[in-house]
Amino acid sequence: MNSRREFLKLAMAGSTAAVAAPTAASAQAKPKRWGMLVDLRKCIGCQACTVACTIENDVPEGQHRTAVPVYELDGPDGPSQAVLPRLCNHCDEPPCIPVCPVNATFKTDEGAVVVEAEQCVACGYCVQACPYEARFINHKTGVADKCTFCVHRTSVGLLPACVETCVGNARVFGDLNDPESDIRKLMAQHETKGLRPEFKTGPNVYYIGLDDRLASTVAVGGGARDLRQGLETPAHGEV
Amino acid sequence: MPAVDLMSFDHEAVWRPWAVAYFLLVGTGAGAALLLAYARLVRVAEAKGALIVAASFALASGLPLLADLHQPARFMHFYSGAAPGSIMWWGSWFLPLFIGSTLLLAFMTGRRGNAPMCAGERTLTMIVGVLALCILGYTAGEMSVVSARPVWNTLGFPVVLILTA
Amino acid sequence: MTISRRGVLQGATALGAAGAAFWGFAETGKNFYQGVLGTAKAKGIAGGALPPEYKVDPSSGEVILNPDQRVGYTMCMGCTSVCGIRVRVDKASGDILRATGNPYSPLSTNPHIPYDTPIKDAITGLSAYGEQGLPGRSTACGRGNAAIAKQNSKERILKPMKRVGERGSGQWKEISWDQLIEETVEGGDLFGEGHVEGLRAIRDLKTPLDPENPEYGPKANQLVVIPVFKNGRLMMAARFAKMAYGTRNFVGHRSYCGLSMRAGYAAMLDNLKKQPHLKPDYRHAKYMLFIGTAPGNAGNPYKLQGTLMGAARGRDGVKYAVVDPVLTNSQNHAFGKDNTWVPIRPGTDGALVMGMIRWIMENERYDAKFLAQPSGAAAKAAGEASWSNATHLVIDDPEHPKGGSFLRQGMVTADLDEDAQKAPMCLDAETGELSPAKGRPATLFHQGTVRLLDGSTVPVATSLSLLRREALRKTLAEYSVDCGVPEERIISLARDFTSVGKQAAADCHGGTMHTAGFYTAYAIVMLNALVGNLNAKGGTTAGGGRFKDVQKGPRYNLLAFPGKVKVKGVDAGRGGFAYEKTSEFKRLVAEGKNPYPAQAPWHSFTQPMGAQWLTSVLEGYPYKAKAVITWSSNPVYGVAGMENDIKEKIKDTKRLPLFIAIDPFINETSRFADYIVPDRVFYEAWGWASAWGGVPTKVSTARWPVVDCQTGTTPDGRHMDMDNFFIDVAKRMGLPGFGDKAIPDADGNLHPLHRSEDFWMRAGANVAFDGGAVPESDDTDMAITGVDRIRADLESTLKPDEWRRVAYVYNRGGRYEDAAKTYKGETFARSYKKGIQVWNETVGTARNSMTGKKFVGCPTWQAPSFADGTKVDKAFPPDLWSFRVVSTKSQLRSSSTGGNPYLDDLKLSNAIAINTVDAEQLSIKTGDWINVISPSNRISGQALVRQGIARGAIGIEHGYGHRELGARTHKIGNVILEGHSNRGLGTNSNDLGYTDPTSQRPVLLADPVVGSIARQALPARIEKMS
Known part of the structure; x- marks a missing residue:
């Protein structure tokens, strides 16, 4: 079947060969440089991205390539509700890459930080090195895992799963090298910030409306994490 | 008032107890090797006890380290390419050299019994001592360069690590 | 972000426990073994990612399909919003791979694509080609994404079961x-x-x-x-x-669910039978007030409201306030000062709103021009998009036999025809004379007397005068005390609401499910009348309705049959x-x-x-x-x-x-x-749904089996389901409307009803032909969407000129009117025609069955009460019962989502939220286990201490505390269906509900006027568990 062969060719390009196979368009123009913008004003914290990513990338239970923590912040007019979609920042200076002892992780030509699964020894050094807690050793695959900007989709003309299903249209994915891209235009119109600037990692995930209290380690005075830790304590209710 | 997390996500510790076991074992081994080298350098003693400790701990340290790799069968990947930017890669060379040289030294010392040390053995002792320093240096450096972990990324941390070793 | 230092510490502690060593090496051995054998799962750089369903050429936009997958469009039921979704299926296994939005559906896309967009172009529109998929994205929410786990759930019942033990014993046989x-x-x-x-x-x-x-x-x-x-x-x-x-x-x-809201709107919209309701025009409103509803956090349509709230926060000049005992994701920190959360005592929103109405009346901030139009004709002449009965005269004497009714022309003028007799009376705005409501403006406020034909004199007042009287019954200070919202806040809400003309909208929903529910909802929605926003762009809309499906349509009538x-x-x-x-x-x-x-x-x-x-x-x-x-x-x-x-x-x-x-x-x-x-x-199911509200254009969402049904089959090969159960019961009983001659077509010929397809595909024919037939689908499109799997059924069930058109509709997951048809100038194209009832005669003439007293026919403030009018606060005084419990809607959970692994992964349990100050007084910290005691019951759970909940309120997120849905063990024949205790974690606030103590026979606590069940504002106490 012809279409099958044609499709497979493309799917292949999406996985192993993505580094060596720039897309037709970028061959002529400036190469693409992927980035993401999250307009926090639009995020409703529905976790569609979280679940879609889990399903699309077969991420095991208890692990996430992207997720949306929700915080209640104090303020002069009372408390308010803050959401913070998080994922790999696909940094310009990714601290996770140089520490890898086996050269299993690298940046693609489009700027996505990825892990070559067969090369990874899963020593966990990159997990330790990431200031964003964006990496983990995948319980199913047994190797270092992280957001790939859905490289298998973005390399075949599709959008990342989290972007496709973002209910608030808060996540904008695009080419940072293209001044006409939606992401660039939004960045030109709004002040944007990245997470943990003190690490000078050059993150390529930008936020509109990011409170400084969320930009670095969040001072948390209690909440869902405490609840989880105390969940098992007394037996309760009839089940 | 600090924030309340209404929705949060846990991150499990990636380095399991094995890593700690490794750091302890290899640290003890390297510490013993240093003592051994020092003792032999200043010729105060044969320091066979230190050698036994160094050799056995060095040998033992390999196991938990392998155990902490989630893909232990791929340990050869360390040697199939060069990653000089990674302290761990350096460590992957130091460790077998240290284990090997310490074992060789133990073998040599054991075989000669109470006979005097030959020049080769003395040189090897110094090599073991240098490698022990490399081990301590790399383990401390490995953790302290990780700026993502605030406790580790302090000037004092390598010192503490070496001292405790 | 939070950085875990636990790793190091844990490691140090665990070192002491050398016993763990053995386990660790076993794990290493396994890893080693897998590594050697090459069974590690991931290859390449994409991890365990699924192969893409299609590919879109970045330079041409051309779509190349993955022959191993298909993507069909159907309807989601992760909650009750019934959104259109696209479902990606692995052809070989038949498993659902993922679900996202249907770009043709206005419930999932903003704006949805034109209906005649070719199937392949729709795919391109979702892709990165030309960045089309960013504005064009069509989404599913977290729950909608997660819901795919239902289909393959081990807990599914696939064969008929009969109990073998006593009821509820969990013993069954197939x-x-x-x-x-x-x-x-x-x-x-x-x-x-x-x-x-x-x-x-x-x-x-x-x-x-x-x-x-x-x-x-x-x-x-x-x-x-x-x-x-x-x-x-x-x-x-x-x-x-x-x-x-x-x-x-x-x-x-x-x-x-939401009867208070529906009844409140129904009373205002003059249709108590069908209970239509309004939604704000999120796309153009400048000020929105949400009371007892939290768009973006909950509500219906949950997802579309979330999308539109996101868009609104991205527009200049939009402000809104959310009045709710609990702070939710409806309020957004990054949006800053333009969205405020107004904490309020549970059950007292009515006081706040009547306070607002009082201020609006006293300061004449209402839209007098709109309110003065006593009929559709007058509104049209005045250029208004809707009209009201604000000026109609009501017989203002509860003792009078006609008390609460409108003064009608037949009561004051003799010898009229039937229609003229019924005409409501008002005072002409210009002449001041008593006249039937016609095409001219009328006087807003009037209280006086009228001599009836029988010579008697009755007091009358305009609807608006009666509303004003109810609003003025209490001072602003008293309203403020009742609801716990400062006077200045009440005034600022009223001022903001009346500062942007018709581009203001107020809405409510489940927060009004308490024992003051009806009047609270009626008052909230009445705010819309005071700014005259019905049918106005930026105001409110009753929705665009649906294409005909089961009702008498162009092809069939599925609601009429011989012997009905x-x-x-x-x-x-x-x-x-x-x-x-x-x-x-x-x-x-x-x-x-x-x-x-x-x-x-x-x-x-x-x-x-x-x-x-x-x-x-x-x-x-x-x-x-x-x-x-x-x-x-x-x-x-x-x-x-x-x-x-x-x-x-x-x-x-x-x-x-x-x-x-x-x-x-x-x-x-x-x-x-x-x-x-x-x-x-x-x-797996068949059906035709529509938006409950919030979509201003026509919506008919198709449900059809995009994957094979998993249930067992009947002896004649149909899948066991609700449809076939009712069909087979009806046929065995010989009931009308089922069997060989059951469904009349437009020519009166009768068609059979033996299986689901007979019914729902014919409904599809109505959809495909209503208001002009859709084109016929070709074979290629059917192959792309998987509709070719039901082609044989379509061909054998429908007529030759129908089946390809119905396939065209199934290809698109329904039929949707184009977004371009939303507005006509400054009003909604599909407008609501009936007049707004500032006074509702049906309400105003009905009696409370417990007291015999007539109800007030317009919004008013009555504190939460039992059926006989006794105040809840009197029976359960706040000094003993210092809390009021509210059920808060979850973004992730519905009552039916229990046991979904993707959702459990995010949040396995809920908590009992209380205010920081209350917690301090009770020495309670987050994570402490506490008992919540209501008049009927007690529940135990963990406290969550936060500022984002009103003082005196207890907030419990709905969807937890299950006793079934996988939480309990069942025995089916000899098979044990093991229950999992972690499926039942958390609490269900409904367990705190109780029966009305003033009713002789048991009745669940409910609103005294319309009977909506009270799940909000339940009295309670808190005890710390030792």
């Missing part, structure tokens, strides 16, 4: 389809407990079920059918229960029937006794009260049921106080002889069933 049909229809000694009447014997359409109270209707009413919400399949169940079987007792879940029964009698929940019309009332009057209070409340102008049915029929007032059928419905979990009231009674087979549940899962209600009939999950 039976054949034929045995199921035979036993439920014919009855017999089914459980070795004595004779049980079957459905055949119960269907008696002639004999009254109670000769003393003939108005209760025939014995057939003793079959009570409690279905799921309007999910697109409801009409098949309705066809069976009402039209063919002939029971009065068939209704949706509205009375326990017209149901009669009183609803088992005493809804929609006046107590004063009952035999009981008349007997008491004849005996010279005071007929009030009734034994339990009756609600004359509400709709049938499904939420009270189980309570009522198990009690036997008004009457007992002989059989109950629930379908995908879970009132025991979802109705506050239900479980406490019925959990023992329902086990008594004398109270309820037969209980059949149709459900894909065992839930808290079906656990008590005698039989469980397997059913399709939504990806």
Whole structure:
């Protein structure tokens, strides 16, 4: 079947060969440089991205390539509700890459930080090195895992799963090298910030409306994490 | 008032107890090797006890380290390419050299019994001592360069690590 | 972000425990082994990612399909919003890979693509090609993404089951389809407990079920059918229960979900029967006020409101406020000062709103031009998009026989034709003369007297005067004390709301499900009338409706058939029937006794009260049921106080002889069933749904099996489900409307109804032809969407000129009017025609069945009260019962999502939220285990201490605290279906609900006016567990 062969060719390009196979368009123009913008004003914290990513990338239970923590912040007019979609920042200076002892992780030509699964020894050094807690050793695959900007989709003309299903249209994915891209235009119109600037990692995930209290380690005075830790304590209710 | 997390996500510790076991074992081994080298350098003693400790701990340290790799069968990947930017890669060379040289030294010392040390053995002792320093240096450096972990990324941390070793 | 230092510490501690070593090496051995054998799963750089479903060429936009997958468009039922979704399926395994939005559906896309967009172009529009997929994205929410786990769930019921132990014991055996049909229809000694009447014997359409109270209707009413919400399949169940079987007792879940809101809107929109409701025009409103609703956090349509709220926050000049005891994601920190959260005491929103109305009246901030138009004609002449009865004169004397009614022309002028007699009267704005409401403006405020034809004089007042009088009954300070919102805040809300003309909108929903619910909702929605925003761009819309499906359409009529029964009698929940019309009332009057209070409340102008049915029929007032059928419905979990009231009674087979549940899962209600009939999950089912609200254009969402149904098959090869159960029961009983000659087409020819497809595909033909036929689909598109899988059924069921058009509709997951048809100038193209009822005559002339007093016909503030008017705060004084519990809607959970692994992964349990100051007084910290004690029950859970909840409120997120849906072990034959204790974590605030202490016969606590069940503002105390 012809279409099958044609499709497979493309799917292949999406996985192993993505580094060596720039897309037709970028061959002529400036190469693409992927980035993401999250307009926090639009995020409703529905976790569609979280679940879609889990399903699309077969991420095991208890692990996430992207997720949306929700915080209640104090303020002069009372408390308010803050959401913070998080994922790999696909940094310009990714601290996770140089520490890898086996050269299993690298940046693609489009700027996505990825892990070559067969090369990874899963020593966990990159997990330790990431200031964003964006990496983990995948319980199913047994190797270092992280957001790939859905490289298998973005390399075949599709959008990342989290972007496709973002209910608030808060996540904008695009080419940072293209001044006409939606992401660039939004960045030109709004002040944007990245997470943990003190690490000078050059993150390529930008936020509109990011409170400084969320930009670095969040001072948390209690909440869902405490609840989880105390969940098992007394037996309760009839089940 | 600090924030309340209404929705949060846990991150499990990636380095399991094995890593700690490794750091302890290899640290003890390297510490013993240093003592051994020092003792032999200043010729105060044969320091066979230190050698036994160094050799056995060095040998033992390999196991938990392998155990902490989630893909232990791929340990050869360390040697199939060069990653000089990674302290761990350096460590992957130091460790077998240290284990090997310490074992060789133990073998040599054991075989000669109470006979005097030959020049080769003395040189090897110094090599073991240098490698022990490399081990301590790399383990401390490995953790302290990780700026993502605030406790580790302090000037004092390598010192503490070496001292405790 | 939070950085975990636990790793290092944990490691250090664990080192001491050298015993762990063995386990660790076992793990290493396994890893080693897998590594050596190359069984590690991930290859390449994409991890375990799925192969993409298609590829889009970045330079041409051309779509290349993945031949191993297909993407079909159908309807989601992760919650009740019934969004259009695209479902990606692996062809080889038949498994669902992922679900996202349908770009043709306005419930999932903003704006949705034109309906005639070719299938492949729709795919391009979702892709990165030209960045089309960013504005064009079509989404599913977290729950909608997660819902795919339902289909392959191990807990699914795939074969008919019959209980073998006592009811609720969890002991079952599988039976054949034929045995199921035979036993439920014919009855017999089914459980070795004595004779049980079957459905055949119960269907008696002639004999009254109670000769003393003939108005209760025939014995057939003793079959009570409690279905799921309007999910697109409801009409098949309705066809069976009402039209063919002939029971009065068939209704949706509205009375326990959002009846207060629906009744409040219904009273204002002059349609208490159908209960339409409004939604803000999120796209153009400049100021929005949400009270007891939290768009973006919950509500219906949940996802679309979330998308539109996101868009609104991205626009300049938009402000909104959310009044809610609990801070939710409706409020957004990054949006800054333009969205505020107004904490309020549970159950007291009515005080806040009447305070706002008072300020608006006193400061004349209402839209006088709009309110002065007494008719549609006047509004048209004045350029208004809607009209109201603000100027109509009401007979303002509760003792007068016509008190609460409008003054009509026939009462003051003789010799008029019938129409003219009915005309409501007002005072002409220019002349001041008494005149029928016509094409000219009328006087807004007037209180005086009018001489009637019989010579008597009656006091009259305009509707608006009466509203003003109600608003002025209390001072702003008093309103402020009642609701706990400072006066300045009330004023600023009123000022903001009246500062942007018609581009302001107010909405409410489930937060009004308390014992002051009706008037609260009526007051909130009345704010819209005061700014005259109905049908206005940036105001409110009643929605665009749907294409004809089951009703009489261009091709078929699925609601009419020879022998169709017209149901009669009183609803088992005493809804929609006046107590004063009952035999009981008349007997008491004849005996010279005071007929009030009734034994339990009756609600004359509400709709049938499904939420009270189980309570009522198990009690036997008004009457007992002989059989109950629930379908995908879970009132025991979802109705506050239900479980406490019925959990023992329902086990008594004398109270309820037969209980059949149709459900894909065992839930808290079906656990008590005698039989469980397997059913399709939504990806596998047939149906036609529409938006409940919020979409200003026509919506008809298709449901069709985008994956194969997993349930067992009947002897003739159909999948076991709700449709086929009712069809086979009906055929065995010989009921009308089923079998060979059942469905009339437009020419009057009768077509068969033997299986789901016979019904739903013909409904599809109506959709495809309504308002102009859609084009025919070609084979290629059908292959892309997987509609080719049902091609044979389409061809054999439908007519030659129909089937390819219906395929065209299925290809697109429904039929959707183009977004370009939303507005006509400054108004909505599909506008609501009836007038706004500032005073509702039906409400204003009805009586409280417990006190005999007439209700007020316009919004007013009545604090939460029991049925007889006793204030809840009096019975449960706040110094002893210092908290009021609210059920807060979850973004992730619905009552039916229990046990979904993707959702459990995000949040396994809920908590009991209390305010920081309250917690301090009780020495409670986050994570402490506490008891919440209500008048009926106690629940235990972990405290979550936060500022984002009002003082004195307890907030409990809905969707947790399950006892079933995988939480409890069942035995089916010899197979053990193991329960998991972590499925039942958390608490269900409905467990705190209780029965009304002022009612002689048990009735779940409800709003005194319309009977909406009170799940909000339940009195409670907190105790710290030691």
